[in-house]
Amino acid sequence: xxxxxxxxxxxxxxxxxxxxxxxxxxxxxxxxxxxxxxxxxxxxxxxxxxxxxxxxxxxxxxxxxxxxxxxxxxxxxxxxxxxxxxxxxxxxxxxxxxxxxxxxxxxxxxxxxxxxxxxxxxxxxxxxxxxxxxxxxxxxxxxxxxxxxxxxxxxxxxxxxxxxxxxxxxxxxxxxxxxxxxxxxxxxxxxxxxxxxxxxxxxxxxxxxxxxxxxxxxxxxxxxxxxxxxxxxxxxxxxxxxxxxxxxxxxxxxxxxxxxxxxxxxxxxxxxxxxxxxxxxxxxxxxxxxxxxxxxxxxxxxxxxxxxxxxxxxxxxxxxxxxxxxxxxxxxxxxxxxxxxxxxxxxxxxxxxxxxxxxxxxxxxxxxxxxxxxxxxxxxxxxxxxxxxxxxxxxxxxxxxxxxxxxxxxxxxxxxxxxxxxxxxxxxxxxxxxxxxxxxxxxxxxxxxxxxxxxxxxxxxxxxxxxxxxxxxxxxxx
Ligand code: UTP
Numbered sequence: 001x002x003x004x005x006x007x008x009x010x011x012x013x014x015x016x017x018x019x020x021x022x023x024x025x026x027x028x029x030x031x032x033x034x035x036x037x038x039x040x041x042x043x044x045x046x047x048x049x050x051x052x053x054x055x056x057x058x059x060x061x062x063x064x065x066x067x068x069x070x071x072x073x074x075x076x077x078x079x080x081x082x083x084x085x086x087x088x089x090x091x092x093x094x095x096x097x098x099x100x101x102x103x104x105x106x107x108x109x110x111x112x113x114x115x116x117x118x119x120x121x122x123x124x125x126x127x128x129x130x131x132x133x134x135x136x137x138x139x140x141x142x143x144x145x146x147x148x149x150x151x152x153x154x155x156x157x158x159x160x161x162x163x164x165x166x167x168x169x170x171x172x173x174x175x176x177x178x179x180x181x182x183x184x185x186x187x188x189x190x191x192x193x194x195x196x197x198x199x200x201x202x203x204x205x206x207x208x209x210x211x212x213x214x215x216x217x218x219x220x221x222x223x224x225x226x227x228x229x230x231x232x233x234x235x236x237x238x239x240x241x242x243x244x245x246x247x248x249x250x251x252x253x254x255x256x257x258x259x260x261x262x263x264x265x266x267x268x269x270x271x272x273x274x275x276x277x278x279x280x281x282x283x284x285x286x287x288x289x290x291x292x293x294x295x296x297x298x299x300x301x302x303x304x305x306x307x308x309x310x311x312x313x314x315x316x317x318x319x320x321x322x323x324x325x326x327x328x329x330x331x332x333x334x335x336x337x338x339x340x341x342x343x344x345x346x347x348x349x350x351x352x353x354x355x356x357x358x359x360x361x362x363x364x365x366x367x368x369x370x371x372x373x374x375x376x377x378x379x380x381x382x383x384x385x386x387x388x389x390x391x392x393x394x395x396x397x398x399x400x401x402x403x404x405x406x407x408x409x410x411x412x413x414x415x416x417x418x419x420x421x422x423x424x425x426x427x428x429x430x431x432x433x434x435x436x437x438x439x440x441x442x443x444x445x446x447x448x449x450x451x452x453x454x455x456x457x458x459x460x461x462x463x464x465x466x467x468x469x470x471x472x473x474x475x476x477x478x
Contacts, residue, residue: 004031007038014043015194021350022200030201037203041187041195050193053340054364060293063282068310071266071279071382076250079257087253091143095232098136098147098246099320101210101370102129102161102239103154103183108396109240109403114157116239117164120394122407123438123467123476128394129164131242133171134441134470139247141442147247148177148229150222154207158182181220183212188345188363196347196363204345204363210238210316211336211368218329226322234325236318236370241393242406243413244317245385245445252319254381261324261377264288265385266312272299276313277371279382286380288314288371290339312382314371315391319381328376335376336368388413414439418460421451426462434462442470 004023011017019038023031052058076083090096106115116132119125126134133149140147153161162180165171170178185205187195198204213236217223226234233252237244245251255263264286266279277288278299291299294310301309328334342361349356374380385391392409395401415425415433426434437460444450453472460466465476 004035007035010043011038014047016043016046018350019195019197019203021197022348022353026201034201037205041203046187046189046195047193049338049366050189053338053366054189054191054193057340060290062289062293062295062298063280063287066280066282066287066289066298066310069279069281069286069312069382071312071384072254074384074386076254076383079254080250083253083257084250085253086256087249087251088143090233090252090256091139091147091247091249092145094145094147094230096147096247096252097150097226097229097231097234098132099150099152099213099234099236100132100239101152101183101213101236103152103157103207103212104210104239105156105206106240109394110397114153114161114164114239115394116151116161118394118403120242120403120406120410121438122411122436123465127164127168128239128242129161130168130171131441132237132239132244132246133173135244135246135445137172138441138445142445143249146174146177148179148231149173150179150181150217150226150234152183152213152216153180154183155185155205156207179222179225181216181222183216184208184219186366188343188365190345190347190363196345197350198345198347200348200353204347206343206365207367209339209367210370211334211372213370214325214336214373215329215332215334217325219332223322223325223329232322234318234320234322236316236320238316238393240395241315241317241391242410243390243392245390251317251383254383255319255321258379258381260319260379260381261321261327262374263319263381263383264371264374265315265317265390266382267315267385267387267391268311269308269313272296272308274313276315278310279312279314280310286374286377286382288369288374312384315385315393316371317385317390318370320373324373324377328373334368336370336372338366339369341365341367388416411435411437417444417447417450418454420447421454422456423454423458423460425460426464435460436465436476438466438476439468440470443468443472 102116116129117127186208188204196204343365344358345363392406414437428434467475
């Protein structure tokens, strides 16, 4: 039983006693709920963070010796064969797990429910979780092994995410091989350094960023579970990118051959200010500098041949060694830095009891970013990939990086695969694909696999919705 007098004393010592403003009006269950949440907050840490990030806006320090990183070219360059074989061996030996971070709020997309349930594909409207499940199952079948799938949720979507999997029979996965765990949260801090109540019995909190995945893996027991299963390598990706190659043997092999602790895929940026983190090197370590922090003179700097100097953009696809996560999270705390974001956080006025919907940002949300761990890795590999094959995220409701652009990119990729296999794809006068096309990852998850399996006599008519199902059967409609 949590003692309210004790908690009141702690709150008073930190100037946060307003969090108990409605305590006496709550029923017993709500009182317990509130107290349990309050004891879980480290108020000394909140004081420190408030000083560093709320009362002051920290200057992002940009090292003066930044230069572009070395990257491994698409395909793996000289190491292509060796890396692919090494990666395939690790997967086949059951040492690789898939890991999806799916704890975000998805506010920009504005979809009710976990983003992984969003129906994202062009013909079958598969939810993102189904698409990833099929990709991972396909990789497991290809390598005659089991690939466990860790899914990080957050308190805002954990119940709904698990229900979605249950209702859909885990999309063909064995339930014991889908491991959910919840990430931590961080209270929002208002501009006076106060925490806020979202409900009379609940402080306003939000998930602590995808960087919170590292500590959450340890605290939840997922890391121990990986040890038990013999997992050595984690293939990390976000829930919002339908094109991701979820288990890329060459990438895994490159990481392992280099003895890397954390590796990343990179894309040439479309333009100097594209909203991707920038891979840079300072003092021998990799830094990812956010697009908003990159000074213009560096963002626009070019090489002799006119290409951008800092062209390698981060697309949040990583290979992470399990032992690296264990090292970084030793003692239960991870040393990743916090990042500040100003947000409009609704709250209950402790004096009037009224719900306030601020029109302007009123509080600071603190998040950790997983790519900051790259700086702490002894060895890293930055592996170039191709945008059209690997990256088309669903971030916004419309415009760039939206469901519409992602559908377009999915159709274009699958159409290219079919054409490379010798199948004619209808295109309009501008060369755009003139049909909706989708291929099940369970049938083929790369251009080469498709070319080896597909019936070359199939034809696709203009305007057709064309789906190639798991056994190569044709679905969709004309
Ligand atoms: P985003 O940075 O796009 O954030 O997350 P978001 O919360 O999904 O969306 P907005 O900004 O509110 O519109 C990138 C990836 O990191 C995950 C997301 O689920 C997504 O896969 N993520 C983000 C977490 O798992 N936890 C977090 O606290 C934040």
